[in-house]
Amino acid sequence: MPLDRLRLDLEFMPSPDPGRPGLLIRDPMRYTDTVLIVPPQLVASLAHFDGESSDNDLRHALFQALGDIRSGEVADQLKSALDEAGFLENESFDRIRAGAEREFAEQAVRLPSHLGPGGYPEDPQELNRQWDEYLRAARSQANECTVAIAAPHVSPFGGWESYADAYAAIPKSAAEKTFVVLGTSHHGELDRFGLTRKPYATPYGDTTPALNLIDELERAAHGAVAMEDYCHAVEHSIEFQVVFLQHLFGPNVRVLPILVGSYGRSIYEGGLPENNENVARFLGALGEIAARDAKDLFWVLGIDMAHMGRRYGDRFLATADRGEMAAVADRDLARIDRAAANDAKGFWERVQENRDDLKWCGSAPLYTFLKTVPEAKGELLRYQQWNIDEESVVSFAALRFER
Numbered sequence: 001m002p003l004d005r006l007r008l009d010l011e012f013m014p015s016p017d018p019g020r021p022g023l024l025i026r027d028p029m030r031y032t033d034t035v036l037i038v039p040p041q042l043v044a045s046l047a048h049f050d051g052e053s054s055d056n057d058l059r060h061a062l063f064q065a066l067g068d069i070r071s072g073e074v075a076d077q078l079k080s081a082l083d084e085a086g087f088l089e090n091e092s093f094d095r096i097r098a099g100a101e102r103e104f105a106e107q108a109v110r111l112p113s114h115l116g117p118g119g120y121p122e123d124p125q126e127l128n129r130q131w132d133e134y135l136r137a138a139r140s141q142a143n144e145c146t147v148a149i150a151a152p153h154v155s156p157f158g159g160w161e162s163y164a165d166a167y168a169a170i171p172k173s174a175a176e177k178t179f180v181v182l183g184t185s186h187h188g189e190l191d192r193f194g195l196t197r198k199p200y201a202t203p204y205g206d207t208t209p210a211l212n213l214i215d216e217l218e219r220a221a222h223g224a225v226a227m228e229d230y231c232h233a234v235e236h237s238i239e240f241q242v243v244f245l246q247h248l249f250g251p252n253v254r255v256l257p258i259l260v261g262s263y264g265r266s267i268y269e270g271g272l273p274e275n276n277e278n279v280a281r282f283l284g285a286l287g288e289i290a291a292r293d294a295k296d297l298f299w300v301l302g303i304d305m306a307h308m309g310r311r312y313g314d315r316f317l318a319t320a321d322r323g324e325m326a327a328v329a330d331r332d333l334a335r336i337d338r339a340a341a342n343d344a345k346g347f348w349e350r351v352q353e354n355r356d357d358l359k360w361c362g363s364a365p366l367y368t369f370l371k372t373v374p375e376a377k378g379e380l381l382r383y384q385q386w387n388i389d390e391e392s393v394v395s396f397a398a399l400r401f402e403r
Contacts, residue, residue: 042078
């Protein structure tokens with residue numbers, strides 16, 4: 001029998017602990033909190049967890065690597081560790097995943113999942129101080145004509161200047177409106193839209209979900225919607241926007257949170273995203289809400305742009321604003337220009353170039369907005385590139401839109 005396949009959605013990275021070198025493996029979906037560090041001499045053997053190699057193949061590879069007759073014991077320990085962690089595509093993982101999804105479904109609120117380093121402070125007073133500091137440095141101002149903003153969803157400490165410029169552009173009058181938050185679904189299905197009726201809980205308190213609009217979308221776009229989508233439990237693209245909105249307008253802001261799955265089929269196979277009937281049905285339903293309730297809605301996009309460098313599969317080392325990243329900036333700005341003009345087709349044609357070799361994770365939410373609010377015209381407030389590590393760069397921007 002072949003060995004169980006290693007899950008393809010896991011995160012792999014070099015161990016950050018000098019005392020424990022090797023390959024660190026963790027679950028970005030947080031079905032399990034287990035973190036494994038595979039020693040260097042065992043890393044190559046992970047290739048045998050491909051759904052085709054046998055147990056004998058694994059034992060032989062480990063004997064070759066270790067030169068030890070006890071390699072059979074090591075093979076059993078490795079299989080057991082991966083199985084217990086829920087890192088293999090098998091019944092153990094099915095049970096772990098079902099338990100995590102059931103736990104999320106039973107929760108009264110969507111709990112915060114990005115507190116602490118890399119996210120934002122857990123203490124409300126410290127959070128207030130930090131967010132005030134960011135916003136004081138904004139070079140944009142509130143504009144009563146603004147109906148939408150696009151902000152990053154990268155870690156706030158990395159993209160704080162763009163966050164600040166985007167959120168400083170929101171007028172105070174937006175406080176009484178429903179915030180339609182379109183966030184990238186990094187883990188959701190292609191051409192699907194994740195909804196939840198749960199309030200988002202943060203150190204500031206709980207949001208007010210726009211239940212009538214959520215229910216309307218579920219009815220009108222049946223088949224296109226994943227209701228109580230577990231991706232909400234772990235996704236940061238909406239959570240960071242919610243915290244900024246609560247900071248500005250209080251904890252009970254009314255929110256319609258929508259996770260937008262990738263339009264990858266369109267990128268790789270051609271045609272427009274709405275050629276898919278599920279996408280077309282959802283865009284139609286959301287467009288009707290946008291037209292009918294235009295005066296009562298404010299739109300927030302949580303999007304990042306290019307992902308370049310070793311972390312993202314490129315062969316070159318990426319440095320913000322230097323070398324290859326200067327050409328990336330030119331291409332990013334060309335896409336932003338088409339989005340600001342609300343040229344949805346022109347924007348998407350640029351995304352499809354080279355099958356989106358820029359790897360924009362925010363292209364689907366941005367296209368969704370352009371198709372849903374076709375009268376909106378945009379303005380670039382700030383464009384940035386940031387080294388997320390020494391070898392890789394993420395780009396993002398602050399934009400505002402008005403009718």
